[in-house]
Amino acid sequence: MTQSPSAGKIFTTALIVTGNMVGAGILALPINLGPAGLLPAVGGALAVWALMTTTGLVIARQPFLAQNRDADLPTFFEAVLGPAGKWISVAANLVILYGLLTAYLAGVASVAVNSLDVALPEWAVLLIYFCPATLLASFGEMVLRRGNALLMTLMWLLFGTLLLLVIPHFKGGDPMAMDMTFFTSGLPILVVAFNFHNVVPTLCRSLGHDRRAITKAIWLGSGLGMAMTVAWTVAVMATLPMEAANGVDILTAFKLNQPATVPLDKLINSTVFVDASIAFAVVAMSTSYIATGVALMSFLKDVTKDTVRSPAVRWVMAFLPPLAVGAVYPDIFLKALNVVGGLGVGTLFGILPGLLLVRQGAPGSRMRLAGWCVIAFFTLVLIVEVGQEAGMLRISPDVEYWTAIRNQYGR
Incomplete structure (x- = not known):
């Protein structure tokens, strides 16, 4: 009889989930979803976290992965959904993995250049970061599990430091203020913020x-990621004004495709905070970069x-x-994340797991109904993103509404 994994191994494996989840998404969410308001941002985060964790478990519990231990997602979806499932998963995976790596590289470069005011162009900073981060990602699964625990510990220390430094700068406002029309446009970033599914085959192995053990690791890892994401979102939205005359605000950062740490650095104007925020951004995106790089290498091995x-x-x-795309388009951070969430993650880790539930559930069963609900939600996410990218759907922040709120509360 095979011995069950130890609690320590479950915990370190859970940290792979957290590390993959807490990356560019946590830095982008307060900015990309902030113009919807605090309650929609937090409520939407909790709902999408629960849904994404569930679809991750749907994939992890498929017998095929246990019976074919070297298989990755394309082979898995071909076996359970046929050739169409394979090629849809390949296309979506290409969008996800390449898009995320590009976003991480561009995000680190943006934070370094805008917060440190270095004399180097963003492409040069991106290249400098690319070398050590890609070296770590090249070492594979074992180094990922062991090194990730160290990076996660460092990230938690930096995260706690940032929260302590931000709290004195909390400002008043109307927590009930919201723009639900804009919330719809933020669905792709919510989806990508709670994405960890590419490491599910690695986690299962x-x-x-x-x-x-897999169930415990996924719930624990995603729960830790959710707690950090929600805490960070609340802290940023309680600190940064939605709209300000000096341009240090959420709406300006949204227009400039900037991570949340960039306007926070300008607002707080503390050397300690700047150093901690840069370190946090680099470590957070590095944990995800490494996990995504390992997942991409496994994916390419399976496909080719x-x-x-x-x-x-x-x-x-x-x-x-x-590396090439990030160097040519250094301001692609939020744009890349939206495309990844709406086109890639929503299809591969939303619609396809929903189809699994529909096919595997008995007619009229709760499983089949749940599958159709999952498909409907992620189809909406896909339509929103395609509509925005094609210019058919234009949803912008309601600047006049937030200006009125600022005047009312003196922010």
């Missing part, structure tokens, strides 16, 4: 496909196993395209 046998060639295929 690490825990020996022990169902109970019959055509590309050289690990070096797969490495070039994995990491050079995001």
Whole structure:
């Protein structure tokens, strides 16, 4: 009888989930969803977290992964949904993995250049960061699990420091103020903020496909990520004004595609806070960059196993395209995350798991009904993102509304 994974291994594996989740999304969410208001942002975060964790469990509990331990998502979806499932998963995975790596590189460069005011161009900072981060991502699953625990510990220390420094700057306002029309446009960023599903095959292998251990690791890891994301969102939205005459506000950061730490640095204007915020942003995005890089290497190995046998060639295929796109388009941070959430994550880790529930549930069962509900929600996310990218759906922050709120509360 196979011995169940230890509590320590479950915890360190859970940190892979947290590390993959707490990256660019936590920095983007207060800015990209902030113009909807505090209650929609927090309520939406909790609801989407529960939904995304559930779809992650749907994938993790599929017998195919336990029976084919070297398989990754394309092979898995081909087996359970047919050839169409495979190629949809391949296309969506390309959007997710390459888009996330590009967003992490651009995000770190944006934070460094805007907060430190360095003399180097963003592409040069991006290249400097790319070298050590990609080196760590190249070492694989074991280094990911062990190194991630160290990075997560550092990230929690920095996160606690930031919260302590932000609290004295909390300002008044109307917590009931909201713009539900704009909230719809923020659905893709909510989805990507709670995405960890690419590491599910790695997580299952690490825990020996022990169902109970996998369930514990996913709930624990995603729960820690949710707690950090919600706490950070509340802290940022309680500190930054929605709209301000000096441009240090959420709406301006939204227009400039900036992570939340950039306007916070300008508002608080403390050397300690700037250093801590930069370190937090770099560590948070590095944990996700490493996990995503490992997932992309595994994905490419699965997809190209019959055509590309050289690990070096797969490495070039994995990491050079995001480097090139990030260097050419350094202000792509929030844009890339929206595309990843709306087109990639929503399809691969929303619609396809929903189809699994529909196919595996008996007619009229709760499982099948739940599957249709999941499909409906993520189809809405897809429509919103396609509409916005195609210019058919234009949802902008209601600047006049938030200006009136600022005048009312003196923010």
